[in-house]
Amino acid sequence: MRYEMMLPHQIRAAIEGNWPVVLPLGVLEYHGEHMAVGMDTLAVVKALEIVESEGNMVILPPFYYGAASYAVEGPEGMGSVQVDSSALHPFARELFTGLLRIGFRNIHVFIHHQSENFAVGMPTDLAFKFGARQAIFAFLEKTRGEGWWGDGSMADYYAKQAGGSDPFNWIKLHPLMTASTIAHYPFDHAGDGETSLMMALCPEAVDMSRHDGKRWYTESAARASAATGRHGLDLILAHVRGALGLPGAPSERK
Ligand SMILES: [Zn+2]
Numbered sequence: 001m002r003y004e005m006m007l008p009h010q011i012r013a014a015i016e017g018n019w020p021v022v023l024p025l026g027v028l029e030y031h032g033e034h035m036a037v038g039m040d041t042l043a044v045v046k047a048l049e050i051v052e053s054e055g056n057m058v059i060l061p062p063f064y065y066g067a068a069s070y071a072v073e074g075p076e077g078m079g080s081v082q083v084d085s086s087a088l089h090p091f092a093r094e095l096f097t098g099l100l101r102i103g104f105r106n107i108h109v110f111i112h113h114q115s116e117n118f119a120v121g122m123p124t125d126l127a128f129k130f131g132a133r134q135a136i137f138a139f140l141e142k143t144r145g146e147g148w149w150g151d152g153s154m155a156d157y158y159a160k161q162a163g164g165s166d167p168f169n170w171i172k173l174h175p176l177m178t179a180s181t182i183a184h185y186p187f188d189h190a191g192d193g194e195t196s197l198m199m200a201l202c203p204e205a206v207d208m209s210r211h212d213g214k215r216w217y218t219e220s221a222a223r224a225s226a227a228t229g230r231h232g233l234d235l236i237l238a239h240v241r242g243a244l245g246l247p248g249a250p251s252e253r254k
Pocket of ligand 1: 039189190
């Protein structure tokens with residue numbers, strides 16, 4: 001369900017059922033002359049729209065205003081929107097605090113931008129991860145009081161942590177493409193991989209008559225195809241289902 005369309009009784013049912021609540025996170029960034037600037041975020045939004053119909057989940061309105069950086073291209077006449085990470089993490093902290101107060105405890109964020117080395121992190125995902133951690137610590141201290149972790153009721157913390165159910169798992173960040181996806185599908189910027197993925201997911205965001213191949217990173221887009229994109233999409237969807245614990249996840253298939 002789309003969060004903005006939910007009625008309060010539906011929100012209460014989602015809390016009661018511990019539905020995944022998912023934020024599509026991304027940027028607006030120059031992707032060559034042939035592709036829309038929203039590519040990184042659109043890829044997340046469109047993939048989530050596919051899995052939305054497969055199980056109980058909530059999709060939050062997407063956040064497009066991440067730290068695109070001007071590493072690829074300056075903004076003048078080219079379209080990249082850079083918001084510094086120092087402005088993002090307080091926003092993320094407030095957003096997550098609000099979601100925790102509503103009652104959600106199964107919050108996920110998916111990002112595609114600069115996520116090729118996700119364990120190390122890049123400004124946008126690190127800012128949201130930092131904001132998530134700050135929100136959880138502050139929320140726990142406010143609702144349980146100082147010393148909440150040292151309390152006897154938390155004696156099973158490490159066992160719960162191993163099982164994935166401690167409070168720090170209330171908010172999880174995921175790359176749209178994992179390392180194993182990248183091993184089987186090209187990860188690039190506006191090249192074959194991203195262009196093919198857009199052709200499969202959102203063809204209106206691609207106009208190959210505008211492709212000029214003048215920049216090194218767009219050269220491989222000349223061989224992009226919707227068929228290649230669908231292969232990548234299958235890998236992405238399997239990962240998303242698994243991360244959200246939806247029925248179509250590989251580990252739950254018979
Ligand atoms: Zn991209």
